[in-house]
Amino acid sequence: MNQPALQHFTDVAECTPEQLLALLDLADQIAADPEAVTNSLSGRLLVNLFYEPSTRTRLSFEVAGKRLGMLVANVSATGSSVEKGETLDDTFHTIQAMAPDCVVLRHPDPGTAKHLANLAADSVHVINAGDGIAAHPSQALLDAMTLRQALGDFAGIRLVMAGDIRHSRVARSSIRLLTTLGVEEIRICGPRQFQPTAERLAELGPRVSVFEQLEDAVDGANAIMMLRIQKERISGIEIPGADEYHQRWGLRAEHLEMAGPNCVVLHPGPMNRGVEIASEVADGPRSLIRRQVRNGLYARMALLKYLMES
Amino acid sequence: MNQPALQHFTDVAECTPEQLLALLDLADQIAADPEAVTNSLSGRLLVNLFYEPSTRTRLSFEVAGKRLGMLVANVSATGSSVEKGETLDDTFHTIQAMAPDCVVLRHPDPGTAKHLANLAADSVHVINAGDGIAAHPSQALLDAMTLRQALGDFAGIRLVMAGDIRHSRVARSSIRLLTTLGVEEIRICGPRQFQPTAERLAELGPRVSVFEQLEDAVDGANAIMMLRIQKERISGIEIPGADEYHQRWGLRAEHLEMAGPNCVVLHPGPMNRGVEIASEVADGPRSLIRRQVRNGLYARMALLKYLMES
């Protein structure tokens, strides 16, 4: 690891391409022989600080830490001093005073992870496990890891990203990571109210384009990532009913036939079957959805090692 | 352990008598020298997946796992992706993708444990920690262990099981286990609406009979197991008031005088004192209630070792 050291991991935009590739290489290496790193961070302390409910991400970081021999403690906003009027900054300083090596944060407000990273002591590494619609960079890592395993070099990836792009931190982080790593093309597709704003789209650069029809978007694609409607993060926007949504925007077997023969399917989970994805696709031979979860464990082990050992 | 290997533990009905006896022997062996097995499952991962509140069972499995050196992570339905519309199967597959060695499940719906065991990868062992009114087999193990310690051979046990039999997964599993192991007699006793159905009773075989009066049931018994009213699992059934219930069906000192002089008392907990059991009995010299909890720890350590090492 001859990359410049990375103190925090709050947004893929803060990492160099070299750091991101080093992270992915390390994740692959751990996936190939997970036992080789058992207890390699023995005695280090990881605190999971979660202000939003989470099963997969919290558990993934917890298991990643424990597999590496770390001490892990979970703190959730419920049952916490938040209720007694303490500010987020003070809660963070309190936790930091207990000398953790790493604080993994999930929070409903965008920018919280970067904000707390700026408050962090030199000995503390902050990892963003999702902050509002801003970023979910460890999810982006595992998505990229999974795509590279399936399709090889990023330069040959033509990815459809469909669903609620606008409110998805996964979309935001994955687009950033994949374009940084040189993906050939990202085709965004979804109801107009879920598409990125024109301004945002301009920022994303020429390799990202919008398709109005899912049928058009999948033509010639070799990867499709479906996204959930983020009901908990939107309000004041009309959402189509589940059936209507599925007819119009749900990924079904017929779409896979239109796509290339080796086209793979991803979903960050949790899935709403029969809404954004049909069960025949989610459980079909091209689905990498469970592989994503497994890779998530390895990607987070890699991330913890990279931050704490470089 | 020359028994056929056991992959899952979802219902005692799925185990051979030899397997059940091997489990009980192993539990006794661990009880005699718990330190001998410390860290013997070091580095294995146990996930407690609880869809119902629980103190004793969740804690018992957590401590059992940790005593054996396992990594333990708790997942509860509250604060989970259940709220985001994920199906139980998908939640299970997600957890399974993180490569646990064992998933301990509690769920309100009968049959859930067996259902998930059928979805499990070869490397994953599913343990039922209570699924609706269906089964609670690790509780049955600790009950049998406790009875055998106190009374010796199963062939000499004459057990009264009183209270809400119909809605009790503990009763269901314990009756099955004890009849499999050759208990002499099980006398069921409780309000009519809490007795097993006639059909169910026929299945239970000739060693299980129903008594209308607690006074009659305890006569000549050498063990009495009291059960709680499962308020959280019944609806539309009239439940007597606490005082009325206690007068009619509560175990009191006078009942112990009617029973044999060495008659012991069990209760799976949590107890409702003054309802199904009087404090003088719960705290009296014949009570094995705390011993049951201690044995529960050893029985679960035995179970984890048996599943993972055989």
Next chain:
Amino acid sequence: MNQPALQHFTDVAECTPEQLLALLDLADQIAADPEAVTNSLSGRLLVNLFYEPSTRTRLSFEVAGKRLGMLVANVSATGSSVEKGETLDDTFHTIQAMAPDCVVLRHPDPGTAKHLANLAADSVHVINAGDGIAAHPSQALLDAMTLRQALGDFAGIRLVMAGDIRHSRVARSSIRLLTTLGVEEIRICGPRQFQPTAERLAELGPRVSVFEQLEDAVDGANAIMMLRIQKERISGIEIPGADEYHQRWGLRAEHLEMAGPNCVVLHPGPMNRGVEIASEVADGPRSLIRRQVRNGLYARMALLKYLMES
């Protein structure tokens, strides 16, 4: 450690001055070299039994235990058998039957910790992590540790304790501990409805006095401990609005100017900024508030070692 062994830690009033000083010395020793005690309680079991929400105290005990190599399990009243009607005593006996070495208890009712300590088996150590308005002795330990580090000998400490003294278990335990250790003077200050009763004040002895004005109290003080309004533990008492409270009783920079030049500031947290303390003070150079949290970790490590090794 040639002090008489301490079985439980439920109230500083139960400890001799020698025991308290031994605890503080051990805490300082651990603070100087925390790694020296890593895993020194390996394999021991700590159960955090929390009937009230808590971030800092629960996490502090959890991290303290884990740093010492203990197995730690958390039990909270939510999601527990409390809901099924089990008594506190029975829950304690259930947990105790799982052979913990230490039970750390937080409970809303005063006296609960001492009550459960009386039920404890010889092998179990009960630590009070706050019981109603009665006591919070580990907080008192860390406060005394922090004051001694900053000001040297207790005999020279002139401490202002301001805010809701009457309903504060922190105040109760700290006053007891500091007067036992020979603090020179404690000046209590706060709204009349938050001052100790006359009877209570008489018990506290001649070194504790009441000041009506914060301005008068801070004059010549070398330490100021601000306390939060315990909204969750009072009812039927009129509480001033936040702004009014801050004007009258909030600690501001002007008060530090009135106090001695080396006067330090403590707060047990969680803080309500702009109410009992101004941010300029909380974050200023004289604030020891984060040091208190760090010391809390070391004080609790010392406490666990002292109870379990002496």
